Amino acid sequence: MISTAGPVVVTHELTKRYGEFTALDSLSFMLDRGQILGFIGPNGAGKTTTIKILVGLMRPTSGSASIAGADCVRDARRIKRLVGFMPDTFGSYDNMRVREYLDFFGAAFGIGRRERTRRIDEVLETTGSTYMRDRYVESLSHGMKQRIGVARTLLHDPDVLILDEPANGLDPQARIEMRELLLKLADMGKTLIVTSHILPELSRICNVVAIMTKGTLRAFGTLDQIMQAIRQRRTFEVQLVEAAKAPEVASAVSRGLDESEQQSVAAHDAEAVVRFQTSRSDADLADLLGGLVRANLGIAQFREVPTDLEDAFLTVTRES
């Protein structure tokens, strides 16, 4: 068991280069015990490279990474004990039943026969896969395989779980089940690092988010911290009664904004909506709304468009 005090996962100036190409550029972050880190970024952002360095499958060009004080490059044996890794490929073996599959990995982790049998039953129970135990691995659906993949990572009871795209290719029901499973693991005190392209899923389970593009960490922190940083320019929507008034409202809004913000004003005739972005205070916005109402332009609604992880991701990646 690792210490409850201090960060569990630490990377410092982690860099990976392939000749001229930099896959990972000076990545530094820390993650505390029991947290769920959502690693997001477009394809080729460096997520899998980071994960492979963390689990000791890849050597960084420079910098360092450690898990619970164990160096990811030099202390491979401890890392294997501390970390449960689920890659984006399942790594199935044909002609093998689920229980035999888990039995093999249990034996490969050096778990004794009796203890192994108990652990297999436990992890199958945790992942809700007990009914699959006599099924052949190749006969499982994608969602079932993902659950068995998680069960495999749990076999040696690791403190840190690193899951590469666990929700990839799952149907909505399986995705919900996977989300509940990951929350359950966090409740058990496991530290999780999860990569995914399905951002709404991540936003529901992660308490820390790292956004990467082109090998660089663009944003890191809790979801609230990232949202706050992005909310420096909030998006507003003015819903009109008549679409014909949209150009008039757009010019009235522009007059109330700074010159740099005026470019963001857009009239959407089809929706009878005017959208704009501003960093003005709520008091300034109250004046703006008052002006619009007084001008009798047929304002039906004035609302702030909520920012979610998807917006945060798009904003950060666009800026980069």
Added chain:
Amino acid sequence: MIAIFQREFFGILRLRRAVVAIVAMALCSGLLVLARWPSEGLVDLSGSQARQVFRIFTYGMLAGVLLLAPAWPATSFVQERRRGTLALLFNTPLSKLSIYAGKLSGVLAFTGLLLVTSLPAAAACYAMGGVDLWQDLGSVALVLLVATLEYVAIGLLVSTFAGSTDAAVRTTYAAVFSLCFLTLGPHYFLQGQPGWMPFAAAWLRRVSPLPVLMHLVGQGSIGSQGLMESSSGLPEYLLASVAVTLAVMAATLLQLHSGIFDRSRSQGVITDEQSLGVRAARRVFFLVDPQRRSAGIPFWLNPVMVKEFRTRRFGRLHWILRLVAACAVVSLLTTLAATTGTVDWGVETIGGLLVIFQVLLMVLLTPSLSAGLISGERESGGWDLLRMTRLSGWQLAVGKLMSVAWTLLLVLLATLPGYIVMIAIKPVMWLQVSLVIICLLLTTLVTLAVSAAVGSLFARTTTSTVSAYVVLLAMFFGPLLVWLGRDAPFGYEVVQAALAITPAAAALSVIGMPGFEQYELIPLSWWVAAGVTAVSFGILSARIWRLMRPS
């Protein structure tokens, strides 16, 4: 059809291994001729030197066709199905016949290109004189083309029902080698006897291109036991081969329907949950019930070895028992047929036949078991999972190698009863038999080490398996090509040195097989085998060490 042809043909041409195959074929055929090209300013008026070159060239080309022709078609449909592109093809207006014809012609065009690279060497043979353009070169080319068509068609058929690319490659090679070599067996034993069985065996033999080619190069008497054939059997071979090809093509077309994507998957029935009666009946019927719930891996067994046995299609205990039983029966039947069928065969010939049977079994079985030991894991994504466990590279290597070694040893042991019969007939042979068994053990070790080492060099199972077959067949049958030319063009020393490469030749020499008895191959052959094994295990260890390290 044109679109499929273009995609198939150019798709193969873009592969690096295709370029390697073309260059290797051109180089090998060129070197075969160059090795016997007259170095002095003398003209060989008899044309015997040209015939010798032609003989080597023909066998070399047949080896090329046997090794290279099945590799590409074997993976064609199975790869498309696994990638999902076959479903897209089925969804186009193209008919099944067009898809099949496009694939067949694409692969044939590439194999044809391989054969074309040998044209300069063939022209050189012709230029030396003594070889007739149509009678010799034309006939050989015709046989090779028909054989190529047959093997490509077989590869495509296997590809439609195989579950994975490596299974497809293994099954195709097994089918092709069986058609080429095993079809000769019944005729060898039954020739010259009355009844319909020798007649059927003679026709079965016609499916193989080997007798025709041997006749065309002037070696038709080998294995004929003094019963000379006046005809080369070319028309019969063409008829048999075309019939097999057409049947295979029809079977492939029948396989190409939507059911190819709709295969039932076992839901994992477990005998332990059946009634007592069912459990008892299954125990009696199966001896080792394949559907019983297996026990956990005990601490004293290497988990990788157990995993290898369990994941292998025929690796479970009930299959191994069947394999061992079949080998024992074949071994005894071979001995029985040889001892009762032909009174003038000596014990030495019987022993020679047994050795050939065992070596063939080892050379054909081993690459399919051991070439993909590492590449299979890398291809399926299992290698990274294994690296994340506490298993060391040593444990991985030992577990994987032992899983193959035990299987091979069991098969080898099962084929030994034939020798017991031999010792019963001629007790003084026990020393020879002991030496033969040592040679066979070394053969097993060499085939295992070489195919595992060669296979570990590649990331794809198909490439690993094909490469291992090429290297092993070159090692075991290359010296036999030299032996075939033992009086001319090769002298005694050259043949002895070539035969020392393979412990199988040493076994044939020890047992006193006619044609091998004059060579002294022990202990040189044992040293060579030990050296090759050590180097191969060294390569394998280096590869595993490299692959286990962080990349």
